[in-house]
Amino acid sequence: xxxxxxxxxxxxxxxxADIEVGRPVGVAEGAFLEANxxxxxxxxxxxxxxxxxxxxxxxxxxxxxxxxxxxxxxxFGTRPTAAPGLPG
Numbered sequence: 001x002x003x004x005x006x007x008x009x010x011x012x013x014x015x016x017a018d019i020e021v022g023r024p025v026g027v028a029e030g031a032f033l034e035a036n037x038x039x040x041x042x043x044x045x046x047x048x049x050x051x052x053x054x055x056x057x058x059x060x061x062x063x064x065x066x067x068x069x070x071x072x073x074x075x076f077g078t079r080p081t082a083a084p085g086l087p088g
Contacts, residue, residue, distance in 0.1 A: 015039040 048070040
């Protein structure tokens with residue numbers, strides 16, 4: 001994933017991992033086995049908009065697009081308003 005950086009460039013979030021799957025008894029060596037990978041990524045304050053996660057393993061790439069919505073009552077380009085009864 002790439003995010004806008006402080007100087008206008010892009011910052012990449014990258015997770016590298018080696019995965020080794022134990023071979024159950026009776027399964028032939030070299031047989032295809034599935035494994036799950038669930039990397040933990042810290043908080044990323046994203047501006048409202050569309051983003052894409054992209055995973056590449058070997059020569060295969062998968063991607064998923066997601067949307068970050070503005071907080072309720074704060075649409076794109078609007079200024080936050082104070083709660084009723086509070087100075088704003």
